[in-house]
Amino acid sequence: MAAFSTAGESVNSYFNIDDILASQEKIPCSFNVDVAAMGYLDQSTTNVDISVGTKLELPFWLARYLYRGTRSIVSLETPKSYREGYRHILKADPNVVDLHRLGPFFYLFGGKLISFQLPDADDIASILLKTFQGRFRRIMDGSQNALHTDLTGQVSMLDEQERQLFAAGQQGLHDFQKWENRESEKLSTSVMIANHRKRKRIGVSTQPS
Amino acid sequence: MLVKDFKRDFYDVLQNQRVLVLVAFDVDALCACKILQYLFQCDQVLYTIVPVDGLQGLENAFLENAEGIKHVVLINCGAAFDIVEILQPEDHVRFYICDSHRPVDVHNFYNAVQVKLLMREDELSTIPSYDEVFRDDVSLISEDSGNESEDSETGYKRKRFDEESVLRRQERRRWNENREKVLFNYAKFTSYATSAALVMFELAWKLSKDTNNLLWLAIVGVTDQFIHFKTPREKYMEDIIALQSHVTRHNQRGSDDENIMSVNCLRISFEEELNLCLYRHWTLFESICHSMAIACKLRLWSLKGQKRLHEFLAEMGLPLNQCKQQFSAMESTMKPEVKTKMQEYMTKYGLVVQDVILPSFSLQYGYKNLMCATDYVLACTAVLESVDKSKHSTDNFLEASDILQRSSSEKFEAGLASAKLQLKSVVSQVQSFLDMHQIISAGPFLYVFVQEGTADSRFFAHPQCLIRLARFSLQAHCAVSRNKRAQSLPLVLGAPYNLEEGTSLVVGIPPLDTDDERKNFFGKAFEQASKSTSTTAKFHSFDSYIIEMKSEDKSKFFDALISILQ
Amino acid sequence: MLAEKALDLIRELHRTSSGTLSPYNEDKIRQVLEEMKTLFEQNKDKAHSVAEGQTDQLSSIQLRHAGIQRNKRCLLAYLYNRLEQIRKMRWEFGSVLPPDVKYNMCEQEVQWFNQYNRLLANYMRSIGESGGLDLTQDMKPPKTLYVLVRCLLDHGEFETQDGNIILLKKNSQHYLLRSECEHLIRQGVLEHVVQ
Numbered sequence: 001m002a003a004f005s006t007a008g009e010s011v012n013s014y015f016n017i018d019d020i021l022a023s024q025e026k027i028p029c030s031f032n033v034d035v036a037a038m039g040y041l042d043q044s045t046t047n048v049d050i051s052v053g054t055k056l057e058l059p060f061w062l063a064r065y066l067y068r069g070t071r072s073i074v075s076l077e078t079p080k081s082y083r084e085g086y087r088h089i090l091k092a093d094p095n096v097v098d099l100h101r102l103g104p105f106f107y108l109f110g111g112k113l114i115s116f117q118l119p120d121a122d123d124i125a126s127i128l129l130k131t132f133q134g135r136f137r138r139i140m141d142g143s144q145n146a147l148h149t150d151l152t153g154q155v156s157m158l159d160e161q162e163r164q165l166f167a168a169g170q171q172g173l174h175d176f177q178k179w180e181n182r183e184s185e186k187l188s189t190s191v192m193i194a195n196h197r198k199r200k201r202i203g204v205s206t207q208p209s
Numbered sequence: 210m211l212v213k214d215f216k217r218d219f220y221d222v223l224q225n226q227r228v229l230v231l232v233a234f235d236v237d238a239l240c241a242c243k244i245l246q247y248l249f250q251c252d253q254v255l256y257t258i259v260p261v262d263g264l265q266g267l268e269n270a271f272l273e274n275a276e277g278i279k280h281v282v283l284i285n286c287g288a289a290f291d292i293v294e295i296l297q298p299e300d301h302v303r304f305y306i307c308d309s310h311r312p313v314d315v316h317n318f319y320n321a322v323q324v325k326l327l328m329r330e331d332e333l334s335t336i337p338s339y340d341e342v343f344r345d346d347v348s349l350i351s352e353d354s355g356n357e358s359e360d361s362e363t364g365y366k367r368k369r370f371d372e373e374s375v376l377r378r379q380e381r382r383r384w385n386e387n388r389e390k391v392l393f394n395y396a397k398f399t400s401y402a403t404s405a406a407l408v409m410f411e412l413a414w415k416l417s418k419d420t421n422n423l424l425w426l427a428i429v430g431v432t433d434q435f436i437h438f439k440t441p442r443e444k445y446m447e448d449i450i451a452l453q454s455h456v457t458r459h460n461q462r463g464s465d466d467e468n469i470m471s472v473n474c475l476r477i478s479f480e481e482e483l484n485l486c487l488y489r490h491w492t493l494f495e496s497i498c499h500s501m502a503i504a505c506k507l508r509l510w511s512l513k514g515q516k517r518l519h520e521f522l523a524e525m526g527l528p529l530n531q532c533k534q535q536f537s538a539m540e541s542t543m544k545p546e547v548k549t550k551m552q553e554y555m556t557k558y559g560l561v562v563q564d565v566i567l568p569s570f571s572l573q574y575g576y577k578n579l580m581c582a583t584d585y586v587l588a589c590t591a592v593l594e595s596v597d598k599s600k601h602s603t604d605n606f607l608e609a610s611d612i613l614q615r616s617s618s619e620k621f622e623a624g625l626a627s628a629k630l631q632l633k634s635v636v637s638q639v640q641s642f643l644d645m646h647q648i649i650s651a652g653p654f655l656y657v658f659v660q661e662g663t664a665d666s667r668f669f670a671h672p673q674c675l676i677r678l679a680r681f682s683l684q685a686h687c688a689v690s691r692n693k694r695a696q697s698l699p700l701v702l703g704a705p706y707n708l709e710e711g712t713s714l715v716v717g718i719p720p721l722d723t724d725d726e727r728k729n730f731f732g733k734a735f736e737q738a739s740k741s742t743s744t745t746a747k748f749h750s751f752d753s754y755i756i757e758m759k760s761e762d763k764s765k766f767f768d769a770l771i772s773i774l775q
Numbered sequence: 776m777l778a779e780k781a782l783d784l785i786r787e788l789h790r791t792s793s794g795t796l797s798p799y800n801e802d803k804i805r806q807v808l809e810e811m812k813t814l815f816e817q818n819k820d821k822a823h824s825v826a827e828g829q830t831d832q833l834s835s836i837q838l839r840h841a842g843i844q845r846n847k848r849c850l851l852a853y854l855y856n857r858l859e860q861i862r863k864m865r866w867e868f869g870s871v872l873p874p875d876v877k878y879n880m881c882e883q884e885v886q887w888f889n890q891y892n893r894l895l896a897n898y899m900r901s902i903g904e905s906g907g908l909d910l911t912q913d914m915k916p917p918k919t920l921y922v923l924v925r926c927l928l929d930h931g932e933f934e935t936q937d938g939n940i941i942l943l944k945k946n947s948q949h950y951l952l953r954s955e956c957e958h959l960i961r962q963g964v965l966e967h968v969v970q
Contacts, residue, residue: 014848015855020785036835037817041776062777065841066834073834182969185918187953189963192867195794197963200875227939246923249950250970253921257941258948274947277939603946607925614970 022105094134143169238285240406240430291316398728406430502564588624594671634665653774659704669704777842781849799881
């Protein structure tokens with residue numbers, strides 16, 4: 001497995017879909033050297049080459065590869081949603097921010113950013129933690145105490161990882177209630193099969209016979 | 210054949226066997242089935258339960274599931290017709306019939322091998338003796354064949370033999386006539402014997418496997434029979450007394466205060482209940498308006514009647530605004546007084562104790578609301594006879610079974626809600642019958658039809674609801690009729706069943722003055738009427754006094770019925 | 776953009792819910808492979824010139840190499856996650872997958888599934904006292920030997936271990952050996968009724 005592991009990825013996340021998607025998030029970069037024949041990356045020009053000083057938004061995985069210490073091909077800026085302005089907003093009240101719009105992988109991508117040792121890396125790290133701390137109570141509250149309320153509004157503002165947390169919380173509550181009602185011994189239809197059947201039924205009903 | 214020892218000849222035989230249980234669509238059968246299920250599960254008897262509605266359903270269910278089955282239990286179905294003849298089972302199949310329908314078919318009673326009846330012996334006393342209905346004709350046949358070989362014998366002998374055979378033939382005709390008569394007398398009235406649930410509960414008791422839970426099921430079964438006009442009050446009281454001893458046995462509470470209640474304990478208690486339907490879950494006012502006895506006595510469908518009710522309530526000191534809110538929300542000082550006050554003032558309004566009070570049982574689970582046995586019956590029946598077209602009847606069966614399980618209060622609430630709808634539709638139908646003077650005397654009986662296209666007619670396409678409507682109509686009619694004879698007239702009521710096929714359900718109920726017997730002669734009458742007019746009237750459920758027929762044959766059928774009953 | 780097509784494959788995985796398998800996207804995979812090939816050919820060319828001292832090409836080589844790596848990761852993740860899903864399906868659906876799922880698998884995946892099946896069967900046969908142990912059974916610890924079940928759909932006839940035939944018709948209720956009907960419950964044919 002070690003063969004697969006490259007910088008910034010642990011062994012487990014090489015195949016991880018979320019990790020791949022998070023590493024697609026863009027970082028503003030500017031090129032320190034000319035890059036021959038790669039002009040097509042910059043859709044704003046028709047140049048064949050990328051010249052020094054070109055500013056481009058590159059996905060994390062590419063930036064990671066090109067940014068190697070002092071002699072790197074590109075230099076980086078902090079992405080907008082992690083800059084001072086947003087940090088202030090998040091500090092003021094993390095609960096009102098729509099993290100899903102800010103980047104569906106806010107924490108995951110933020111964690112990756114820190115590895116760049118940008119000048120404000122420490123601030124980013126602390127804001128990630130603070131934001132999560134600030135939001136966690138509400139997530140837990142929502143997932144544990146509102147089984148029959150419509151929470152789509154709240155859930156839609158959650159980052160992907162927070163959503164997983166929320167779902168896990170609800171599942172836990174659900175299981176607990178089942179246990180309380182002595183239903184945990186009940187054998188049930190496999191979720192996968194139920195989903196499969198549902199999809200099939202939809203497929204059947206939409207097909208004109 | 211009647212099973213003498215249920216344990217030895219029924220229960221023990223089924224051990225380690227696979228059993229098919231066929232259950233009719235009524236609450237009593239459902240309760241009995243649940244009790245039996247519990248017993249089977251205690252002893253790990255493998256079983257399959259299939260609900261059956263009507264004869265056709267029974268045949269289908271048997272055909273589909275009979276493979277490899279040696280033992281079939283029939284609950285509240287099958288006793289009234291020759292089960293072996295109808296189902297044509299293989300020789301090794303045994304039927305165990307626990308059915309409250311009477312009379313029991315003589316073939317079932319005298320079939321010693323394949324049919325076992327799980328019934329009380331004293332309730333089968335009217336059955337004709339074997340010699341009256343069966344005759345071993347084998348000897349006759351052999352003599353007949355012997356006769357032919359003797360053909361060559363002397364004329365004298367032959368003559369003598371002719372005389373003998375003429376005599377014998379005469380004797381045989383007499384016997385046949387007598388048989389017809391005996392059978393007719395035997396089957397003239399249909400009635401109901403002890404509830405299947407109670408019979409099953411007694412079996413559980415004999416096996417020392419009775420629990421409070423099973424007891425409650427037996428109570429619901431017995432109550433079902435009474436409030437659906439199957440058993441007379443006297444029989445009901447008898448059963449109640451028997452059940453009461455079980456209740457005290459199971460619900461003994463020590464003097465210790467802490468033992469009185471705990472969160473998940475089931476407590477059954479005997480109670481002189483108000484004879485008002487669903488009043489614990491309704492408003493007192495509505496409940497009174499939909500309770501048959503009081504509504505008919507006070508004639509609540511008229512303006513005058515409403516006034517009388519207001520007066521009655523005022524006299525009892527129950528403010529209208531209290532009566533028109535949920536009973537559970539009524540002022541707590543008033544609630545317990547309702548019963549005593551009603552009894553106190555009822556005589557002035559022509560009510561008797563039977564109209565107001567029904568000895569019954571109530572159940573309390575933990576700290577939850579008190580439930581009354583009639584509530585369960587009404588909720589279950591409403592679910593069994595759900596008018597929801599998207600549901601198959603077997604869905605309803607399972608849902609009703611869930612209600613009895615008491616696992617989900619939501620399902621019970623939903624059942625109560627549909628029971629209320631059912632009651633409302635019955636009352637408004639009765640009102641329109643009376644307003645339009647639709648109940649007409651045909652001489653020997655009264656008749657009335659629910660018009661096609663009536664808003665609530667879908668409710669009346671189900672037997673129990675139809676019977677309730679018939680009964681309510683008859684009672685209401687008697688209350689307003691000036692004709693003294695009304696009390697002694699039976700009622701025939703028809704309602705559209707399936708509009709597409711153009712069929713109707715017709716039910717006949719006995720006159721009110723024979724209410725202490727609750728015997729119904731319409732089964733035979735319908736049979737004869739349909740025979741004489743050669744209309745196809747088929748049994749709708751297992752009750753012979755409800756038939757399904759083509760709507761167009763109705764007038765022909767009624768003419769025949771009039772001439773039969775005259 | 777570099778490696779955009781490969782990302783489409785990942786997005787496709789992200790969208791699919793459990794219980795389904797999207798069709799094996801052969802077309803896209805071919806396109807990704809072609810992209811990788813082009814990048815590789817270009818790098819091979821340029822690498823020669825770098826070796827000859829033209830260092831200004833180095834940065835573009837690095838960039839393209841990153842693209843190749845990324846494509847590789849996406850492709851492998853696509854295949855790997857599909858296999859994971861198929862493996863899970865073996866435990867849920869049993870040894871025979873529904874035809875629509877099978878239809879969406881590529882040939883190698885079918886092969887892999889069959890081999891996995893065989894492996895699992897061999898393993899289950901080898902453990903336990905005699906006759907092996909069915910690991911797909913008793914996913915929850917059993918409380919009773921027999922269970923009460925209700926039929927949720929018309930399934931047809933079902934033969935029990937002792938040779939009896941039971942007709943599983945919608946809404947009929949049966950009291951059966953738990954071990955016999957557990958997989959039917961998991962498949963949604965029967966509903967377990969707890970009392």
